[in-house]
Amino acid sequence: MTEEELMLQQLFDEDKLTEKQKKIIVAAIETFSEKGYAASSTSEIAKKAGVAEGTIFRHYKTKKELLVSIVAPLMTKFIAPLVVKDFNKVLYREFETVEEFLRATIENRRDLLIRMLPVVKIMLQEIPFQPELREQFFELVVENIFKRVEKVIIGYQEKGQLIDMPPKSIARLTITNILGFLLSRYVLFPNLDWDDELEIERTIHFIMHGLGKKD
Amino acid sequence: MTEEELMLQQLFDEDKLTEKQKKIIVAAIETFSEKGYAASSTSEIAKKAGVAEGTIFRHYKTKKELLVSIVAPLMTKFIAPLVVKDFNKVLYREFETVEEFLRATIENRRDLLIRMLPVVKIMLQEIPFQPELREQFFELVVENIFKRVEKVIIGYQEKGQLIDMPPKSIARLTITNILGFLLSRYVLFPNLDWDDELEIERTIHFIMHGLGKKD
DNA sequence: ATTCAAAGTGAGTAATCACTCATTTTTAGA
DNA sequence: TCTAAAAATGAGTGATTACTCACTTTGAAT
Incomplete structure (x- = not known):
């Protein structure tokens, strides 16, 4: 296929x-x-x-209808129900540690991005100019995913595994680093030679412990 | 004005x-x-x-020449502060700790981004489709910024302030977080209510110490 | 085999595109 | 004030655009 x-x-x-x-x-x-x-x-x-x-x-009917018919399903059918449902598996499988959770999440997002790369590119390009798509994007992705991630964060904070920082900020920083890795790896610099597993581990270690040296 | x-x-x-x-x-x-x-x-x-x-x-001569004449100067401008001669000396004298360095860098990039927002948007949109811009971007960013940042990183590593991780990875993670904050704040979600100074401090703290709770 | 709606066609259309060029207007030094 | 170069003009160019429509082909039910 x-x-x-x-x-x-x-x-x-x-x-x-x-x-x-x-x-x-x-x-x-x-x-x-x-x-x-x-x-x-x-x-x-x-x-x-x-x-x-x-x-x-x-x-x-129009060229724009062709565009929307391609991009909209990615957000509604895929990102929203399917992906979020899929994401929920990851989210609620009660990973013992944050590290495990992050590892599973990155792998999960990675598969999606690779398979849908061309459509994701179209989506990223056209969201700024198509109000219809932008509205859908914010509603589905931001409201949905962001709030779910916040819940998970609070769970791990209660477990004592995460520092005391507002969940919104923790969510922002975590998503930034996951997306940052994926976009660097597959969109911006796919041609550099990456050791994927190693770089994922470094990213996870960084998210958990930062760059500062402990004395 | x-x-x-x-x-x-x-x-x-x-x-x-x-x-x-x-x-x-x-x-x-x-x-x-x-x-x-x-x-x-x-x-x-x-x-x-x-x-x-x-x-x-x-x-x-062409419409494309108009585009390039607008976007190209921004890219050079963007790395200008890093192209100062004896950059490392200036750096060491001015910023004792990594935290100070990060704080200054974020503030510096932030001013530029706010002033140049419309052009930055054009740049982000057109780099994927204009080989001329893409080439320039990679040359400047990858060859120039990345390598200079790497040197700074090695300097702080020798000072014992940064963990033992390949400078390339440290550079990627640091740049990801600085750009991630700036893009979230000013491009993606400018309408959310941000406490800028607080969020910058959180970002710096995160870069240095991560999200994991120390026992 | 017949029928008919859906699928597919491609020449045609008005509008708009990036770009040209002969001409006029503005600017600045003598 | 005179003059030559630079700046600005806008009507005009062929190419290309998204889209239309009268027509033909296809395929499945009768």
């Missing part, structure tokens, strides 16, 4: 789409991801999909 | 520009920042600047 088909499976009800429709979506993801939404022309997408340009507009 | 003039002062040799040229740059920054480069038309920029469209192309 190709990468594209894996992505389609995640984002759409595959069976309800004709072959040409699938090819349009795959071509659109590829083009949007490479050149950005505004710089991608429908004629180019049609050509890449091996389809007449009119076929695109048979299924999507 | 207006925000735009402050920005121009930072990025250009103001005196060498005519009034119309300044207005073109200001209008271009505003338009690119709001709609993105590809979705901004030269006719719109000209209209907003109160200038004939031909005037833009008198000074910039």
Whole structure:
């Protein structure tokens, strides 16, 4: 199974789409991801999909509708219910230590990012300019994930494993470092040679103990 | 003095520009920042600047040249404070501890980010799609900042203030947290109510000591 | 085999795009 | 005040854009 088909499976009800429709979506993801939404022309997408340009507009009234139909499912179907449900497994499996929790979370997010990389790139690019997407993003990701993470933090604070700092700040710092690692590794500098496991351990150690030397 | 003039002062040799040229740059920054480069038309920029469209192309051969002329100076500006000669001597005299160094660095970058926010947004948006900018970015950031930061890190390691971790990893983690704070504060969630000084101190404390509770 | 709605087509359209160029206006030194 | 260069202009260019529509093809139920 190709990468594209894996992505389609995640984002759409595959069976309800004709072959040409699938090819349009795959071509659109590829083009949007490479050149950005505004710089991608429908004629180019049609050509890449091996389809007449009119076929695109048979299924999507406008070019923007095509974009939203690709990005929105990632946030609603994937990030919100599926991913958050998946995330909950991690969250509520009651890891004994924060280290274990962090290790599992990073692995979890990593799989998601790798599989969805092209769509994630489109999402990051277009959220600033598409109010529809931005609203959805804040509602789903920020309100949802952030609040769940806060609960976990309070749990570990009560266990005496985390310092006394407002959970909001702890959440911010933790998410910053997880996303920071993933974006550095897979988006910004994928070509540098990374020792993934080692770097994950260093990141976890850093989150727990910082950089300062103990005397 | 207006925000735009402050920005121009930072990025250009103001005196060498005519009034119309300044207005073109200001209008271009505003338009690119709001709609993105590809979705901004030269006719719109000209209209907003109160200038004939031909005037833009008198000074910039192409639309892309206009973009680069705006973004490129910011990147050099961004690393300028680190490019001072005898950087290490200055550093050691000025900042006895890592904490002081971090505090000064965050404050320093913060001022620049606030003043340059629209241009920073354009930069973040266009680096993925403009090979010219991306090349410059990698050269400056990876080769320049990263290596200089590494030297500083080794210095503090020799002083016994930092743990034994490869300077590359320490640099990545430190930069991640500084940028993570600044982007969260000023780009992603500027509307949340932040206690800036407190959050900076928390970030510094986190970088130095982590989140784990000491028994 | 017939039928019909859905899927697909591609030439066509008005609008807009980045960019040009012959011409006019402004600026500054003599 | 005169003059030459620089700055600014705006109508005009061909190319490209998102999108339309009258038409053809396809496929599944009868």
